[in-house]
Amino acid sequence: MALAGTGAFAEILDGGEVYKYYADGEWRASGSGKSVPIVNPTTRKTQYRVQACTQEEVNKVMEAAKVAQKAWARTPLWKRAELLHKAAAILKEHKAPIAECLVKEIAKPAKDAISEVVRSGDLISYTAEEGVRILGEGKLLVSDSFPGNERNKYCLSSKIPLGVVLAIPPFNYPVNLAVSKIGPALIAGNSLVLKPPTQGAVAALHMVHCFHLAGFPKGLISCVTGKGSEIGDFLTMHPGVNCISFTGGDTGIAISKKAGMVPLQMELGGKDACIVLEDADLDLVAANIVKGGFSYSGQRCTAVKVVLIMESIADAVVEKVNAKLAKLKVGPPEDDSDITPVVTESSANFIEGLVMDAKEKGATFCQEYRREGNLIWPLLLDHVRPDMRIAWEEPFGPVLPVIRINSVEEGIHHCNASNFGLQGCVFTRDINKAILISDAMETGTVQINSAPARGPDHFPFQGLKDSGIGSQGITNSINMMTKVKSTVINLPSPSYTMG
Numbered sequence: 001m002a003l004a005g006t007g008a009f010a011e012i013l014d015g016g017e018v019y020k021y022y023a024d025g026e027w028r029a030s031g032s033g034k035s036v037p038i039v040n041p042t043t044r045k046t047q048y049r050v051q052a053c054t055q056e057e058v059n060k061v062m063e064a065a066k067v068a069q070k071a072w073a074r075t076p077l078w079k080r081a082e083l084l085h086k087a088a089a090i091l092k093e094h095k096a097p098i099a100e101c102l103v104k105e106i107a108k109p110a111k112d113a114i115s116e117v118v119r120s121g122d123l124i125s126y127t128a129e130e131g132v133r134i135l136g137e138g139k140l141l142v143s144d145s146f147p148g149n150e151r152n153k154y155c156l157s158s159k160i161p162l163g164v165v166l167a168i169p170p171f172n173y174p175v176n177l178a179v180s181k182i183g184p185a186l187i188a189g190n191s192l193v194l195k196p197p198t199q200g201a202v203a204a205l206h207m208v209h210c211f212h213l214a215g216f217p218k219g220l221i222s223c224v225t226g227k228g229s230e231i232g233d234f235l236t237m238h239p240g241v242n243c244i245s246f247t248g249g250d251t252g253i254a255i256s257k258k259a260g261m262v263p264l265q266m267e268l269g270g271k272d273a274c275i276v277l278e279d280a281d282l283d284l285v286a287a288n289i290v291k292g293g294f295s296y297s298g299q300r301c302t303a304v305k306v307v308l309i310m311e312s313i314a315d316a317v318v319e320k321v322n323a324k325l326a327k328l329k330v331g332p333p334e335d336d337s338d339i340t341p342v343v344t345e346s347s348a349n350f351i352e353g354l355v356m357d358a359k360e361k362g363a364t365f366c367q368e369y370r371r372e373g374n375l376i377w378p379l380l381l382d383h384v385r386p387d388m389r390i391a392w393e394e395p396f397g398p399v400l401p402v403i404r405i406n407s408v409e410e411g412i413h414h415c416n417a418s419n420f421g422l423q424g425c426v427f428t429r430d431i432n433k434a435i436l437i438s439d440a441m442e443t444g445t446v447q448i449n450s451a452p453a454r455g456p457d458h459f460p461f462q463g464l465k466d467s468g469i470g471s472q473g474i475t476n477s478i479n480m481m482t483k484v485k486s487t488v489i490n491l492p493s494p495s496y497t498m499g
């Protein structure tokens, strides 16, 4: 059942073949006359087309965003929240066509695609509520706490918006990781320009249409499409941008170097380690390795990307994991398969490169390596050693290395030698040891007895080292997209001198 671009969403396509971009409250065709194809990872044929926006069009969007933001910042907070709740409801109501885009553009299993849209609606609503709570509060400071001062200065501080927020999400959660930026930006009184990933752009355009239907003022939200490599730099270096919230890979490091003096929120790659101690519940470990390493074919920033396991229990865990991998359904996303084609052919080639390097260097293949087009069968590589690329690099595919260790210290050392520091996990029944290990792991989050995960979406989420700058999670994102403004009341005489 083809629903995308029809019914409530017909305006985005307008009878044409190329999805329009969103500017100044309306859907427009680019003056470039060019489009960018979106290749279905399963069929490897062009599924959709989006506009290749020009720099001139980006300039116009930035101007409109600046104007719209001024009025939005003066809109009462409760009204901003009300509109966000409305957008959340519309998004959830239209989950089917949006999920269909996720299935066709990024080969997300059908059920997970629906969950992504529903979770996004919940995230927007929670953001509206949280915003009302935290932005409704300010601070009052009095001067006489600092040496040399009397009580004659009263400082009132509150949070004000930054201006225009540029949001760039990655392909793997193009809806959820877009609304995790849009919601906080808007509730805090900012305007927002979205540059969706190429794969996932059509799902993002449908999501933006839900904000359009909710009735947000024109120009407040815009969505420009085009190749990241072509309009990306122009956007991130644009003088009209007051904040950049980016989620993706190494591109984020390059953006950080080029961006001007604006606050940056960078959520980048990871090589999440799973450390397994001898006293762990081995069934729990196996279940979490399979779920953590292979959900959405390993294309998750917080996927388990290396297992560091004590030698004495390694055989038992590998056997349990292999038994579970044999039961995974491999195939197209429409059939709700567990393992679906990876996003692009170049991604599949990169994964294959890591597998072949491990093969040459003597890793043990627990399954036969199998690939058809972009579809790669789940593969556990045992006896991986630090000289293999897969010990350090992020495959972003259904391929997981196991490194056998002889001490916990060896595991912590491998984890900390990585240039990434997103999340990590440790499995043990000894909570005291788990806390010590958590403190020793140089990652933004450590999960005890569960695989790494970004959610629930109000938890703080951050990476150390090359994994990011700043912290996400609903509350942190709202705060990050504001600045503190103070008003100081100066009294002619200290206030405690009367009476």
Ligand SMILES: NC(=O)c1ccc[n+]([C@@H]2O[C@H](COP(=O)([O-])OP(=O)(O)OC[C@H]3O[C@@H](n4cnc5c(N)ncnc54)[C@H](O)[C@@H]3O)[C@@H](O)[C@H]2O)c1
Pocket (backbone or CB within 6 Å): 168, 169, 170, 171, 172, 173, 195, 196, 197, 198, 227, 228, 229, 231, 232, 233, 236, 247, 248, 249, 250, 251, 252, 255, 267, 268, 269, 270, 300, 301, 302, 394, 396, 422, 463, 467, 468
């Ligand atoms: N830490 C997190 O929260 C998190 C979450 C999901 C994914 N990721 C990471 O994302 C990566 C996979 O996603 P991806 O392949 O979409 O990442 P990517 O870095 O290739 O692309 C991310 C976004 O940047 C855009 N882009 C490309 N060139 C650009 C440029 N010069 N200027 C501005 N934007 C540009 C892309 O179009 C896309 O929208 C993995 O490394 C994964 O770990 C991180």
